[in-house]
Amino acid sequence: MARTHAEWKQFAAQLKIEGRAFIAGEYCAAQDGKSFACNNPANGEKLADVAWCGEADVERAVRAARQAFDSGAWSGLPPRERGRILKRFAALIHEHGDELALLETLDVGKPISDTLSVDLPGSAYCVEWFAEAIDKIGGEVAPVDPKVVGLVTREAIGVVAAIVPWNYPIMMASWKFGPALAAGNPVIIKPSEKSPLTAIRLAALAKEAGIPSGVFQVLPGAGDVGKLLALHMDVDCVAFTGSTGVGKLIAGYAAQSNLKRVWLELGGKSPNIILPDCPDIAQAARAAAGGIFYNMGEVCTAGSRVLVHRDIKARFLQELEAAAARYYPQDPLDPATNMGAIVDRIQYDKVLSYIGKGDSEGAKKLFGGKPAHTDTGLFIEPTAFDCPSADLTICREEIFGPVLSVITFNDVEDAIRIANDTEYGLAAAVWTSNVSTAHQVARRLRAGTVWVNCYDEGGDMNFPFGGFKQSGNGRDKSLHALEKYTELKSTLIKL
Known part of the structure; x- marks a missing residue:
């Protein structure tokens, strides 16, 4: 019970x-x-x-x-x-x-x-x-x-x-x-x-x-x-x-x-690409909110960069703000709480400093950005910025907190370029109604995990987990993980 x-x-x-x-x-x-x-x-x-x-x-x-x-x-x-x-x-x-x-x-x-x-x-x-x-x-x-x-x-x-x-x-x-x-x-x-x-x-x-x-x-x-x-x-x-x-x-x-x-x-700075033929913009927005605000954004695969096509941006941002409203930090011991505290003062101050950089570098704050319940513990509101450039600090560095960067793109080539323009390569996602586009984009994204029309799915142990580039080497989960903890031996017996 x-x-x-x-x-x-x-x-x-x-x-x-x-x-x-x-x-x-x-x-x-x-x-x-x-x-x-x-x-x-x-x-x-x-x-x-x-x-x-x-x-x-x-x-x-x-x-x-x-x-x-x-x-x-x-x-x-x-x-x-x-x-x-x-x-x-x-x-x-x-x-x-x-x-x-x-x-x-x-x-x-x-x-x-x-x-x-x-x-x-x-x-x-x-x-x-x-x-x-x-x-x-x-x-x-x-x-x-x-x-x-x-x-x-x-x-x-x-x-x-x-x-x-x-x-x-x-x-x-x-x-x-x-x-x-x-x-x-x-x-x-x-x-x-x-x-x-x-x-x-x-x-x-x-x-x-x-x-x-x-x-x-x-x-x-x-x-x-x-x-x-x-x-x-x-x-x-x-x-x-x-x-x-x-x-x-x-x-x-x-x-x-x-x-x-x-x-x-x-680490990771994972891109979440919303193409104009996204099958369900409201669902994409809910997944985007969960991808960065779940676990207070303290997730290596967090979808901290949302890349959204110019034609659907206004509607997506409206849905995103509505989806983010269900994440608000409260007492972690309350079963109704879905967003808790930042792990310690060091990380709390780091996240707030990145929010400050977003403000100072010209990003438009869409919502959040403030501490919450400062009289009790280390809580930060879900925060999102509309970023005029993909080169802002908050778009390039791993924050490990509930801070989302929204970046606008014009076409698929532009989205792939922005998505891959990072030292990391842990995860990525693409939202599209076209199965060919899904496969083509997934192949070109330099990431160890690519989700299509979802984000952060796949708790199944059959999927290897790890990244490209400076997101690391080797894989956790799946039979591939066993390779990391064994040595190969060749034994030759002459008859």
């Missing part, structure tokens, strides 16, 4: 929050005793003191992971057995769904209705999917000289460090540890210091499910922890989701150390 607003507040008041690291199968404080405060962005209250891990903690965790890997305690299990344990892990995520959803909402300001309906079920689904897949894929017998048997197999890559972001903490973590664990690797999760609580709680559930000591560990802390992991000579792979700037640093640390495999899912 669904909880009411009052019941969620009561649940939150009674919740016991774990803030320690999880190393070698046990919760523990940072060895030097260092910690940081984890605060609720919706009201400023402290939720917990969280361990700030240091070099000694990293060394201990990597040593435990290496021992677990070398012993075969996890990688040596039959795939079917690993799958059974991972399915139990997914079941425990489901069983503790309310608690995990509440932790996520308190930690990052997401509406509880979203964490319950999207983040938690999506995370459990990811673990289930890879648990089901791992014993259904195999290697190859190479077509070689008949006097030789040639085998091509995949083996676990080794110790995996998963450095995950704060916008979808539990879901992005599952996109890393799901396939990495399924492939037989021990995983060290480094959650963002802005959102450590669900990763810490998951560690106990992983142990309860039967995942061996050293195979699932959590090291909270700031960027120094991620740097130590990326530089560590005994970490074999780093999977990172976050900003392009930090991704470049991590790639550099890998190059400085042992050339560990590095997989990067980075």
Whole structure:
């Protein structure tokens, strides 16, 4: 039975929050005793003191992971057995769904209705999917000289460090540890210091499910922890989701150390193209609003640039403002809320500074642009600008907040040029009634995901997720994700 607003507040008041690291199968404080405060962005209250891990903690965790890997305690299990344990892990995520959803909402300001309906079920689904897949894929017998048997197999890559972001903490973590664990690797999760609580709680559930000591560990802390992991000579792979700037640093640390495999899912400035033959302008406007205001715009695939044809612009803007009206920030613990708080003061100030740049560079503010509920927490209204040029700062830089840039174009060639004129290439969308136009435009858009007549659809794990250009490399989700956490081996046997 669904909880009411009052019941969620009561649940939150009674919740016991774990803030320690999880190393070698046990919760523990940072060895030097260092910690940081984890605060609720919706009201400023402290939720917990969280361990700030240091070099000694990293060394201990990597040593435990290496021992677990070398012993075969996890990688040596039959795939079917690993799958059974991972399915139990997914079941425990489901069983503790309310608690995990509440932790996520308190930690990052997401509406509880979203964490319950999207983040938690999506995370459990990811673990289930890879648990089901791992014993259904195999290697190859190479077509070689008949006097030789040639085998091509995949083996676990080794110790995996998963450095995950704060916008979808539990879901992005599952996109890393799901396939990495399924492939037989021990995983060290480094959650963002802005959102450590669900990763810490998951560690106990992983142990309860039967995942061996050293195979699932959590090291909270700031960027120094991620740097130590990326530089560590005994970490074999780093999977990172976050900003392009930090991704470049991590790639550099890998190059400085042992050339560990590095997989990067980075930023985006995704274009949403509304052609004049758009089949439903009102629906396109609703999707455009959801594409930037859902999750407070803190989404790497956010449709932060809407490119609209001149002939339908006036009607589209009218529909957009009506669609945006249903997004207004309120208490995230209220099940009726569909827009919560900005994750922390740093991000809040950053978003407001970009709104200021939009004003100063001559963009016309269509609606929003102001803080909301400043007496309680970090809330910003849905904001949209009509931009006279695609070269404005708000049209080119990733804001990661509820700020939309509307850009006018004259024809399809103009739209494609503007859409691709960015360092990013994570996602894009096109709205048209012509199936040939849809295919032609989709082929020419330089993006890892292209939606046609929708935006941000496809939670299915069968679709690989990742980007072109400076949006990163490698893919999360789908069987392709398993490739990231394995090494290919050729074995030739002379008969």
